[in-house]
Amino acid sequence: MAHRLAGLLENLVEATATPYPVDRYLEFVSPMLTWRETRAKVVRHERRTDRTVTLTLAPTRQWKGHVAGQYVEVSTVVDGVRHRRFFSPANAEQDARTIELTVTAHDDGFISKHLRENVRAGDVLGLGTAAGAFTLPAQRPEHTVLVSGGSGITPVISMLRTLVAEGHHKPVTLVHYARSADDVPYLAELEATARAIGNVDVRLHFTRTADGERFDGGRFAPEHLDGLADADGAQVFLCGPSSLMTQVREHMDARGLGDRLHSEAFTVDTAPVIDPNQPITGxxxxxxxxxxxxxxxxxxxxxxxxxxxxxxxxxxxxxxxxxxxxxxxxxxxxxxxxxxxxxxxxxxxxxxxxxxxxxxxxx
Structure with a gap:
């Protein structure tokens, strides 16, 4: 009943605030003073690698938290135009007071570069509600295998942090692919976690040598999952570039383990479908x-x-x-x-x- 009355009150206030929503008036007082919309203030801005920015956000009261692995819509205004992008919180789901986002600024990433180069502590961003089905099951696996590449590390490190925070005692293995150690924003934490917690195993593979040369031995190979994906009760959670996703999925299917794989892509292959029987016309x-x-x-x-x-x-x-x-x-x-x-x-x-x-x- 109380929830229903609160909803009726909100609708009444909105109706009397025409022609604009209440939040349009409140933001003149403070951008963090909101009636319906969820926003977040940037309280920390860190550049842990040459290509990333880690933002710690303090959300308004409307934020309900996230489940490890989910994504959230983040909006920001650039030159008077509001832009929206989706990012996965990296913090453990137990922490609903803050949101940690680690964003990789790609060469063609207009908003990712803006967040890295221009956003600072004190700035306010818009937030959507956390969503997505790439999450751990309520009954935690007998062996959790987290596989990520590049910026795909953010949802899986949220999973790792969540398992650690709840005192999960069954095996957890994180396999991560990056260009080099300098490109892993959570390197120190991962190494410290693996040293301190006996059931956590971290395996890093790098695709560049110390002098920057390409090293194909650091790319995915089936043996990287030997004894992991096929372990009793193992479940594999995968997030990364499309090439990594395809290789891991093909390997799991070939081994008859496709039903153990849970994945989320942060890119979509939009290449035209070439069908000789149906040429592209029109x-x-x-x-x-x-x-x-x-x-x-x-x-x-x-x-x-x-x-x-x-x-x-x-x-x-x-x-x-x-x-x-x-x-x-x-x-x-x-x-x-x-x-x-x-x-x-x-x-x-x-x-x-x-x-x-x-x-x-x-x-």
Whole structure:
């Protein structure tokens, strides 16, 4: 009853605050004073490696915490435009008072570079609700195997920290791939944890030698999981670049262990599907912009950007629905599922939808 009354009060306050939501007025007093929206103040900004930034955030009262492995939408304003991206909290799920994000600033990462170079302690970011099914089971595995590559370490170190915080005593092995030791933002913690806790084993593989030369021996090899993935009761949790994900998945399937693998990708392969029996044809028409382009097989988002348009998007992975637009006519293929859909006047996610023939999109 109390929860229902609180909801009615919130709706009443919102109704009397027109034409803008209450939070638009409150932010003039303080950006951390909110009625409905969740925000977080940056309380620490660390550059632990040459390419990353670790942000410690103090969220407003609306934050309900996360489950280890989940992701959260983070929004920030750059030159008057709000941008949204998704990151996995790295802190243990037991700590709901802060949020730790470690972001890798890629060369083409507009927001990741902004967070590293421009965001400072005291700045305020927008937050969404934690979501995602890449989580540990309530009944912890007999042997937990965490496999990560590059920035994929953030959700799995959250899992490791969570298991350590709850006093989990069964074997936990973390296998991580990086260019070098200098590229592992949690190196000191991982090594200290492995030394101090007997059931935790950390195995690091590097793809560059000490002088920076490429070292293929540091890339994934099936023997890296020998005695781990096939151990009694083992469950494997995988997050990393698409190449690592593919190799581990193929290895697990070949060994008949595919049902033990749980994974989350932070990139999506958007390369056009080449089918000799169905050549790429058609015209993609952007009905709101009075322009068109010849279909080249890529996603509608990528083709629109190549045409010079700037559609709104968030994750580029089909998670956040920020890029949803109405397909007025034509057929599209969902690149995640392969499903074809040609129903007119349907909202679709243009980041994971590719045209099949002529398509009119409300963009």
């Amino acid at each position: 015209t993609l028409t952007y009905t709101e912009s009075d322009t068109a382009s010849e279909n080249d097989g890529r996603t509608i988002l990528e083709q629109a950007e190549a045409t010079g348009l700037n559609p709104e998007y968030g994750c580029r992975m089909g998670i956040c629905f920020s890029c949803t637009k109405v397909r007025k006519s034509g057929c599209t293929r969902n690149i995640l599922t392969g499903e074809l859909d040609s129903e007119a006047d349907q909202p679709i996610q243009i980041c994971v939808s590719a045209p099949v023939g002529d398509v009119d999109i409300e963009l």
